[in-house]
Amino acid sequence: MSRGGKRSFFDTYPNEYDILTNAPVREACHRKEIAAIIAKFKPTVVLDAGCATGLTARLFAERSIPAVGLDRLKAMVDIAKHKHHPASELLSFRIGSFERIPKTLHAKFDLIVCLANSISGVGTIGNLRKALRGFMSALRPGGNLVLQMLNYSAVAEDEVMPVKATQSGSIIYERFTERRAKRLYLYITRLDLGKKTPQLEVFRHEMDNFSSVEIETSLRLAGFRNLKRYADLHFRKRFTANSHDLVLIAHKPAR
Numbered sequence: 437m438s439r440g441g442k443r444s445f446f447d448t449y450p451n452e453y454d455i456l457t458n459a460p461v462r463e464a465c466h467r468k469e470i471a472a473i474i475a476k477f478k479p480t481v482v483l484d485a486g487c488a489t490g491l492t493a494r495l496f497a498e499r500s501i502p503a504v505g506l507d508r509l510k511a512m513v514d515i516a517k518h519k520h521h522p523a524s525e526l527l528s529f530r531i532g533s534f535e536r537i538p539k540t541l542h543a544k545f546d547l548i549v550c551l552a553n554s555i556s557g558v559g560t561i562g563n564l565r566k567a568l569r570g571f572m573s574a575l576r577p578g579g580n581l582v583l584q585m586l587n588y589s590a591v592a593e594d595e596v597m598p599v600k601a602t603q604s605g606s607i608i609y610e611r612f613t614e615r616r617a618k619r620l621y622l623y624i625t626r627l628d629l630g631k632k633t634p635q636l637e638v639f640r641h642e643m644d645n646f647s648s649v650e651i652e653t654s655l656r657l658a659g660f661r662n663l664k665r666y667a668d669l670h671f672r673k674r675f676t677a678n679s680h681d682l683v684l685i686a687h688k689p690a691r
């Protein structure tokens with residue numbers, strides 16, 4: 437996510453991603469979201485784009501749906517493979533970027549999920565367009581794409597918004613986010629109280645703050661149709677100005 441050679445938390449502490457994001461606590465809620473996705477799309481094979489340590493892909497495989505996790509960070513993919521091997525032969529993980537989806541994954545999937553702001557990792561509108569064309573090529577005709585943007589409407593201009601704090605042993609993690617003009621910043625602090633002198637590190641991840649109009653325009657340019665906006669992954673509530681998160685679904689026409 438970090439660009440221009442700046443240090444990224446995900447590169448520096450890939451082993452701590454699950455603690456930072458509270459994965460053990462998130463898992464029960466996420467299992468229900470995956471059940472709702474399966475009920476809506478009835479997928480037969482799924483690409484988890486931006487899989488990080490592989491939770492989403494694993495939850496599909498647990499429901500007997502083959503899933504491939506894709507992530508550009510080798511360290512994340514290594515952890516995903518290690519954690520879930522040999523959980524299921526329905527599950528595999530690949531290193532690769534959305535902008536350059538490996539050829540062997542073209543026309544393979546009837547559902548792509550790109551969750552938890554993974555799409556923001558592309559960084560620029562040009563890369564967003566490449567990524568959406570990449571998703572288009574990975575889908576079979578008639579397939580669907582689900583994009584989830586967390587905290588989409590929550591961060592006001594020039595406001596710093598706390599996202600979450602988590603603790604593991606002597607280490608405290610805090611995440612907060614800020615929106616300035618067209619840029620979105622995610623700050624992660626890692627405070628280690630276990631050292632003789634407490635050690636504080638700060639990571640800044642910078643990305644383009646895509647509006648839903650920009651994403652929808654890019655989806656249409658990539659060839660997607662039947663775009664729909666929801667407030668969450670249960671697809672019961674439509675997105676409104678008061679919704680916290682934004683979930684977009686887009687369809688690849690059968691012909």
Ligand SMILES: C[S@@+](CC[C@H](N)C(=O)[O-])C[C@H]1O[C@@H](n2cnc3c(N)ncnc32)[C@H](O)[C@@H]1O
Pocket residue numbers: 437446457485486487488489492506507508509512532533534535550551552553554555556557558567
């Ligand atoms: C916030 S994490 C989300 C992980 C997971 N989807 C979840 O729901 O917990 C974003 C992940 O997307 C990956 N990512 C971001 N941009 C990417 C890109 N352009 N191509 C491939 N992976 C990307 C990052 O490396 C990171 O592991």
